[in-house]
Amino acid sequence: MAGLDEVITNLVGVFLKYAGDDGGKKPKIKQDDVKGMLEQEILSPELKAVIDADEIEEATKVMDKNDDGEVNFHEYCRCVTKLAKTYYINKTGRGDKKGKKKEQK
Amino acid sequence: MAGLDEVITNLVGVFLKYAGDDGGKKPKIKQDDVKGMLEQEILSPELKAVIDADEIEEATKVMDKNDDGEVNFHEYCRCVTKLAKTYYINKTGRGDKKGKKKEQK
Structure with missing residues (x-):
């Protein structure tokens, strides 16, 4: 299992892989590309x-919090955290009321 | 570079490695153990x-948001996101006003 430093460097690395770098402006992922990114990245x-x-649909919807059609690094991290919580609840069988354990298909 | 699925599974895996499992209750990391965890995990x-x-000091302070002396999964993710943003700002040289680029020592 990788350590937290790999989690952090890969979290940033994946974002920069998809975020365009249109010279000088802050790297952002286009909202339309988000779903494709998640589908490409979540393979296991x-x-x-x-x-x-x-x-993925739900995560995509909440990602662009300021509704500017683009996703910045902070919004991206919120989405990854949301997906990680889903996995955590399923793995530990513990979550708040909202988090329901998904039967493994 | 690992994909997002490894980031998510390792993010959860590292938390569970440090969070005690005192039978039935939600896994949590003791606030006193947080600094040691970050020092052990951030090696690169x-x-x-x-x-x-x-x-690390700053991240440790903000982690226990509800001040119960323990860190749950959501608080832990907020801290990892905060550290990832520090690394992101440094790597891209871009951040909001608060984020200042650190000279590499």
Whole structure:
């Protein structure tokens, strides 16, 4: 299992992989590209069984918090945290009322 | 570079490695153990040059948001996101007013 430093460097690395760099402006991911990114990045069977199309759809919707059609690094991290919580609740069977444990398909 | 699914599974894995499992209750990391965890987990020279003792101190302080002396998964993710933003700002040289680029020592 990788350590927290790999989690941090890869979290940033994946964002920069998808965020365009239009000279000088802050790197952002286009809202339309978000769903494709999540589908391309979430490949492991273990995670796909928990983070399904509905979860990706929901995460995509909440990502662009300021509704500017683009996703900045902070919004991206909120989405990854949301997906990680889904996986965490499923793995530990513990979550708040909202978090329901998903039967492994 | 690992994909987002590894980031998510490792983010959860590192938390569960440090969070005690006192039978049935939600896994939490004791506030006193947080600093030690961050020091043990952030080893890569690249990251240590950016996330120094001050950053770890600051992250440790904000982690226990509800001040119950313990850190739950959501508080832990907020802290990792904060550290990732420090690394992101340093790597891209871009951040909001608060984020200042750290000279590599």
